Amino acid sequence: MTSVFSKLNNMAHVPDIAAPALDIDKIRKDxxxxxxxxxxxxxxxxxxxxxxxxxxxxxxxxxxxxxxYNSNVHRGVHHLSQVASEAYEDARxxxxxxxxxxxxxxxxxxxxxxxxxNLIANVFGRGVIKPGDEVIVSxxxxxxxxxxxxxxxxxxxxVLKVIPMDENGELIMEEYTRLLSDKVKIVSVAYVSNSLGTxxxxxxxxxxxxxxxxxxxxxxxxxxxxxxxxVQELDVDFMAFSGHKLYGPTGIGILYGKREWLDKLPPYxxxxxxxxxxxxxxTTYNVLPFKYEAGTPDISGAIALGAxxxxxxxxxxxxxxxxxEQLVNYAVAQLSTVEGLRFIGQPKHRSGAISxxxxxxxxxxxxELLDKQGVAIRTxxxxxxxxMDFFCIPGTVRASFAMYTNKEDIDRLVVAINxxxxxLR
Amino acid sequence: MTINEKQDELISDFSFMDEWMDKYEYIIQLGKDLPLIxxxxxxxxxxxxxxxxxxxxxxxxxDGKLIFTADSDAVxxxxxxxxxxxxxxxxxxxxxxxxxxxxxxxIGLKSHLSPTRSNGLLSMLKQMKIYGLAYQVKSQQ
Numbered sequence: 001m002t003s004v005f006s007k008l009n010n011m012a013h014v015p016d017i018a019a020p021a022l023d024i025d026k027i028r029k030d031x032x033x034x035x036x037x038x039x040x041x042x043x044x045x046x047x048x049x050x051x052x053x054x055x056x057x058x059x060x061x062x063x064x065x066x067x068x069y070n071s072n073v074h075r076g077v078h079h080l081s082q083v084a085s086e087a088y089e090d091a092r093x094x095x096x097x098x099x100x101x102x103x104x105x106x107x108x109x110x111x112x113x114x115x116x117x118n119l120i121a122n123v124f125g126r127g128v129i130k131p132g133d134e135v136i137v138s139x140x141x142x143x144x145x146x147x148x149x150x151x152x153x154x155x156x157x158x159v160l161k162v163i164p165m166d167e168n169g170e171l172i173m174e175e176y177t178r179l180l181s182d183k184v185k186i187v188s189v190a191y192v193s194n195s196l197g198t199x200x201x202x203x204x205x206x207x208x209x210x211x212x213x214x215x216x217x218x219x220x221x222x223x224x225x226x227x228x229x230x231v232q233e234l235d236v237d238f239m240a241f242s243g244h245k246l247y248g249p250t251g252i253g254i255l256y257g258k259r260e261w262l263d264k265l266p267p268y269x270x271x272x273x274x275x276x277x278x279x280x281x282x283t284t285y286n287v288l289p290f291k292y293e294a295g296t297p298d299i300s301g302a303i304a305l306g307a308x309x310x311x312x313x314x315x316x317x318x319x320x321x322x323x324x325e326q327l328v329n330y331a332v333a334q335l336s337t338v339e340g341l342r343f344i345g346q347p348k349h350r351s352g353a354i355s356x357x358x359x360x361x362x363x364x365x366x367x368e369l370l371d372k373q374g375v376a377i378r379t380x381x382x383x384x385x386x387x388m389d390f391f392c393i394p395g396t397v398r399a400s401f402a403m404y405t406n407k408e409d410i411d412r413l414v415v416a417i418n419x420x421x422x423x424l425r
Numbered sequence: 426m427t428i429n430e431k432q433d434e435l436i437s438d439f440s441f442m443d444e445w446m447d448k449y450e451y452i453i454q455l456g457k458d459l460p461l462i463x464x465x466x467x468x469x470x471x472x473x474x475x476x477x478x479x480x481x482x483x484x485x486x487x488d489g490k491l492i493f494t495a496d497s498d499a500v501x502x503x504x505x506x507x508x509x510x511x512x513x514x515x516x517x518x519x520x521x522x523x524x525x526x527x528x529x530x531x532i533g534l535k536s537h538l539s540p541t542r543s544n545g546l547l548s549m550l551k552q553m554k555i556y557g558l559a560y561q562v563k564s565q566q
């Protein structure tokens with residue numbers, strides 16, 4: 001791929017939207033779906049927190065896999081199986097590099113963030129949790145980072161504790177400090193809130209937990225596509241993210257876990273690939289990463305996720321971060337001009353998404369009329385009902401961004417909101 | 426008017442609206458206008474919870490006919506609710522149980538009745554027909 005940078009240097013600290021870090025027009029051409037129209041209008045796609053569109057290189061990788069080397073991995077001695085296995089392990093290597101894992105065996109392919117969190121909740125519950133133990137999540141979690149822990153806590157007789165948040169949609173860190181005790185066995189929090197866009201102070205969360213010898217899991221589903229994430233620098237114990245929010249295919253995701261933990265925790269699903277030997281008397285389990293990859297994995301998805309990560313790396317996640325930060329600031333400023341608009345969540349540090357309401361207009365009505373104008377946003381509770389309950393609202397309208405979002409998308413969103421609001425008032 | 430005559434009339438009304446905006450303005454107006462339900466019936470028992478918006482539905486049997494009153498927290502859903510109530514209310518349980526609702530499809534708003542829409546409308550239609558069936562069975566006993 002040719003370079004997509006403009007000639008600007010030192011992009012990491014450029015606050016001025018007039019100097020984009022990326023050549024957005026060029027990037028947009030890499031995404032076939034962005035060229036589509038809806039209701040005869042050019043698509044404004046602002047539902048990137050739900051899923052991102054895919055660059056051509058990812059689509060080509062998927063097609064090439066099925067056309068040229070489709071075969072099962074880690075099993076066959078034949079040529080195709082070798083090629084597929086190598087491509088699959090190459091993808092793991094790319095992803096390990098992307099998050100700076102100490103070794104690629106710490107990178108497990110899963111179905112996605114939800115699957116990764118369920119995996120850890122399950123094996124951590126069976127391996128570590130005793131009745132009366134405590135698990136900490138936060139008030140702004142996606143249901144995927146609540147329900148697996150609830151199921152486990154119920155099963156093990158443990159207690160789920162919640163870090164509260166304030167009116168701005170920021171975690172109350174003093175309360176977190178107060179919750180930490182010897183009873184707490186694991187903390188699992190979102191790096192970035194999917195419903196509010198809040199970037200949580202995860203370094204501090206991890207440091208405080210580690211001071212009590214408590215491991216931390218990060219739900220990085222809304223962080224990994226927006227900012228550099230280095231698992232060693234964070235010193236995080238477990239981390240989950242999804243491929244499809246990172247420009248890759250659906251059905252593939254990642255669980256990162258420190259070897260010291262993954263080696264000692266029990267296996268999750270049983271089946272092919274995760275065993276060393278099987279007899280009816282006793283089965284011994286395979287080594288990492290295969291211990292946690294039972295059954296035929298999503299081979300094409302994993303390889304295509306590798307291609308997506310490579311694409312992101314070529315553009316540079318630091319550049320994406322710098323550009324998106326400017327874009328989010330621009331969006332907040334433009335949305336502020338809409339009469340009657342109030343932001344749901346006003347965190348000091350925001351990434352990727354903006355939630356809002358206009359007057360007393362129901363988010364469903366607003367979303368409906370935005371859709372008719374070719375603007376794809378998300379309405380509803382965003383799988384974070386406790387967040388909506390906290391703000392006493394039925395849901396929000398959420399605009400969420402990706403590296404290909406441009407100022408024109410934001411401008412058309414604002415025009416569409418004004419038109420919809422005038423019809424609904 | 427029969428249920429189908431009412432549906433055909435709505436289809437004819439909507440056929441004069443070319444633009445999506447006209448249709449929606451009409452539906453929004455319906456949603457704003459009608460006091461559709463006595464507040465005392467906006468109870469949890471009458472609540473049909475959708476993921477996106479929710480609907481309340483109350484039923485009375487008057488002179489052998491079912492009278493529906495309903496409401497929604499979203500204006501567009503409420504407008505569509507009032508269209509459905511207008512078509513089905515005041516008919517016998519048997520007529521309601523056997524009714525085939527085609528006008529929403531014909532006026533180009535089919536997607537609102539999609540199960541994935543989760544606005545409570547499809548569940549409301551199902552509930553109305555269940556009431557029709559239940560009262561029909563009851564009257565035969």
